[in-house]
Amino acid sequence: MAAPQTAEFRLDTLPESPFPRLNALIEGIQPGKPPLIMSLGEPQHPFPDFITKTIVENAKDFGKYPPIIGTPDFRAAVAGWLGRRYDLKDVIGAGRALDPETQILPVNGTREALFNAALVATPVTKAGTRPAILMPNPFYQCYAAAALAAGAEPIYVAATRDNGFMPEFDKLPDTLLARTAMIYVCSPANPQGSVASLDYLKNLLRLARQHNILLAVDECYADIYDREKPAGALQAAIDLDGTLDNLIVFHSLSKRSSLPGLRSGFCAGDKKFMSRFRAFRNIAAPQVPLPLMAASAAAWNEDEHAAENRALYRRKIDMAERIFGNRLGFYRPAGGFFLWLDVGDGVAATRDLWAKGGVKVLPGAYLSREDSGATGDLPKGQKGGTNPGTAFIRVALVESEAKTEEALQRMADIL
């Protein structure tokens, strides 16, 4: 679908959310079997018992406005987790590369922070013209909304099998990089489950610094991985020159701790940017309620439940491997909990799976756009006007093992 050239409102070119589109696609089609919902990335695993207990114990604090910078306990819990998860203990603390007082902020789910960060990161003009914001294609839809709301041009950079599902931002023309305000990248990636290597992240940060770009790394699936623990962008920055300049990372409890309804995450990074972001957030951003912040601190302080959660996802990936083998381009995602299956025509397969098997999946094309060919701002060799998600469906492995097995088996029988 070509974007209109002129728009009355800034967000007129915003694509519709994939989920109403999916509902419209299958409207009026009776599910062939009792429905199994595999389209939504909403974890159905149990969350730890201590969450409810902590919220109840702190319930009196619902009577207070929460501070935008969070509580010292929350920041300490996040700092502790970052230290353990990324082996960064030595660089966290007052006067060090990551000072929890000034460089960590709680967020009301990472979605709002990913969105709001673009508003703060985008100048009115850059290189004398309209700023651009780069993002992978396919991508988490919030990135495009954020770019448009910030008055920037979203540029969709293909993440395909050929580049290991990691966009090659370094191949973009200098003229585009010069006007780029921000780059979104997601690792482990939704939907493909690809993971950026430490070298990829270092090169990308180098590029961002060279062109005065804010690199925004969405790491909400960081604790859900298959064989190897994914590297993090904070590690890449420390390795590069010991500072977090030009970097912000986003982490969430929605996936790690199966708490999508808690609406709790954090962002951390560049001192100067975090200071501007805090000032903006103090005026306009949603806070995390204090009892929920206490529960979040408890979750970041505890790794056992996250390990159990990861093991459960791994068992479902094993199951998918048993069922699909090397059909439909199946591969074990290195991180996250989605299968990205090559079915030839994702929209047709989605309709078929619903009509014949009652299995609801998401067409890959609903998560991607035609590459930004119109502007000529594409990596060398990349054709414009192609939608890299068209051939795929995304399958979320968030249900119980029994339901997942039933759904995958039905899918294998139909496709």
Ligand SMILES: Cc1ncc(COP(=O)(O)O)c(C=O)c1O
């Ligand atoms: C890639 C990606 N980023 C960010 C989010 C937002 O997560 P939350 O707002 O629950 O922290 C999601 C949720 O599905 C996601 O898939």
